[in-house]
Amino acid sequence: MKKAGSSFRRVLALLVAIASVLFLLFIFFATRSVLDIWDRMQLLPPTLFYTYTTIIVAFVLATIWLIWKLLKPVSTNSSHDIDNISKESVIEDIEHAEKQGMDTAQLRRELEELESRKETGTIFVALFGNVSTGKSSIIKSLLPNAEIDISVRGGSTQEISQYTWSSSSGDRLVLTDLPGRNEASGSLDELSNDEAVRAQIVIYVTDSDLSRTQFNDIKELQSFGKPLIIALNKSDRYNDEEKQLLKQRFEERIESDAQLVFVQSGGEEEVIRIDKNGVESVQVRPRKAKIEELAEAVQQEIDTQSGLLNQLRDASVFVLVKQKLDAEKVGFRQEKAAAIVKSSTRKAVMGAMASVSPGADIVVQGYLGTRMVKDLCELYNAPVKQLDIDKFLDFSQDQLKKSIPIILAVAGNGLKAFPGIGTVAGGLVHAVAYGMIFDALGKSVTKTLEQRGQLRAAPAALTFKEMLSENLESRAKLFARLVFEQREEHK
Structure with a gap:
């Protein structure tokens, strides 16, 4: 066995040596050929020299372009090509489906709801995210008098609820509290997705660094091209240095105009109190809310994209209707x-x-x-x-x-x-x-x-x-x- 192993290593070493010599010979011959061609080109008239050089450079660039096209990843967002979907094309598809006998009443209602929202002039903002990330708590902080069920158990919001909020500049907004993503029942994700598409601004709420599922959710929402704000809740758990690292990581993973803001939605927290006798007791006290950064981000989107919000929302709804159809x-x-x-x-x-x-x-x-x-x-x-x-x-x-x-x-x-x-x-x-x-x-x-x-x-x-x-x-x-x-x- 030792002799066989030794023989194999000798053969392998010989092959490596032969391959190295052949590679060096190739380098030598290639270098000589290139230098020889270059010397000959120096003797050519200037016009012919530059023509020949241009042809070589063009061939190399064309080869690089072809390789890039072959290796370029295929886009996965073709189904959301908003530019090719309009109200007219969607209505035409619906009418054709009706001629074939399809029931399109629900799709018609979707378009009617879009028209109704446009007439009111109200800006619709959807809060989207996983269960127990604090969506309801954020709305409670913005609207202290609203009756919202906030529970430490996952999924306290079991249906879509809407609340009216007036921003500091007087804009009228409707905040849509969506059911938590990934509910145990598994039947609420489609409702949340649809309502997020119908909104003009989407706030994606998370209470930690983005997981793969959350990252995919954000990429899906980004494909509709509407303003997207990522609200990182429970920000009191991070210091300034950690926040900067999170923002840097976010910018590396999300290549778009989406904003990352840090919020503290309030709610309640448990604290351990020690009296003068050294006895510990657990008390529940209100947690101070810090949502100013989120409110400013929403107002900024309204001020800078007021003319585009309706167009973006309309395009998203048309895509949604087309997908359902x-x-x-x-x-x-x-x-x-x-x-x-x-x-x-x-x-x-x-x-x-x-x-x-x-x-x-x-x-x-x-x-x-x-x-x-x-x-x-x-x-x-x-x-x-x-x-x-x-x-x-x-x-x-x-x-x-x-x-x-x-x-x-x-x-x-x-x-x-x-x-x-x-x-x-x-x-x-x-x-x-x-x-x-x-x-x-x-x-x-x-x-x-x-x-x-x-x-x-x-x-x-x-x-x-x-x-x-x-x-x-x-x-x-x-x-x-x-x-x-x-x-x-x-x-």
């Missing part, structure tokens, strides 16, 4: 697509029961197949030409040819499971086969439209082939039952 579209389209596929498949089965000859021609040229593909493309707002449909059905027929014998055999076996069928007639077998074909065809088109946003003939045909061969026996029994029931009804 897109999310609801997914479920609606899936449900509607399943109904279209089911209806078309049933019609194909019933039509095939009267057919006496097999044939995959219905997949390529049949009216039902073409109509189903058109309906699905219309549902997904994906314009499609008849040529594209014919191309897809042509590809699908090629995929189907090899599978027809297997499908017919499986369909026949499926029909034998039902009493009263007797010797399986050709028309019934074809009806089951058509049911399996249409079901796979419709689902493949739906999946392609969901993934690509438009009908792509080749990928959709490959998906059709995969779905056609999945769960053959169970699908054959399903459509055999349908054929059996239809046959019994028409006896």
Whole structure:
């Protein structure tokens, strides 16, 4: 073993030596070539010299730019591209969804609420943050007469509450006390997010250095481009040096115009009192509130961005409505697509029961197949030409040819499971086969439209082939039952 290890080290040392020599030779030859080229360039006329130098520099810069583009991280905020979302585009999307049968009443109310807030001229400020960070206590400090439940237990705020506050300059503000982020029930985060989006200014409250979750929350709020103030509560726990370090760390992690302010929201604190006899007792006393820095930051945002606050809030609400609409579209389209596929498949089965000859021609040229593909493309707002449909059905027929014998055999076996069928007639077998074909065809088109946003003939045909061969026996029994029931009804 020792000899083997020693031999390996000798071979490794030899390889290192050879690699070093080769590298040095490369450096020597490269240096000589560069110097040789430079000497030759000195002999060129000035015009040719500078032209050649410019070409080399341009090539190097282009290479560096290309490498930077390849290594540049992909932006994750494309879904919040505010510049491309306007009131007109959102209303147009809502109207299109209504034509398809979607219930958009809630989205309409969202836009109406936006208009209502704009008419009042009031500035809406949302307090956002994790549970027990002191959001309610801050509002209590600003509005001493407001009845707010402040509890040392996490999550004392269980619903959205609003309080009116007049700033020192006379501006009328509505402070929205949001439920604590990460409530135990897990159902309040969406409400808090939505209300934070509807506000014109967001105050994110924390009582410690930012965690990863809080940092992600702030990045999400920043993507809407509205004024954001980070309020670090319980600041009495830090001295001036520690505050400076926290502010420096904050500026390093948050690359934006967000402000960091230190506040002490008041509330109550426990103190240990020792009397003259040396007996200790625990007493609860009010803690002095220090929120002047926060009030000044809010006023500064109002004064410096008064003309932009409404625009920023409107843009954020439009993004919110668009996101909700897109999310609801997914479920609606899936449900509607399943109904279209089911209806078309049933019609194909019933039509095939009267057919006496097999044939995959219905997949390529049949009216039902073409109509189903058109309906699905219309549902997904994906314009499609008849040529594209014919191309897809042509590809699908090629995929189907090899599978027809297997499908017919499986369909026949499926029909034998039902009493009263007797010797399986050709028309019934074809009806089951058509049911399996249409079901796979419709689902493949739906999946392609969901993934690509438009009908792509080749990928959709490959998906059709995969779905056609999945769960053959169970699908054959399903459509055999349908054929059996239809046959019994028409006896």
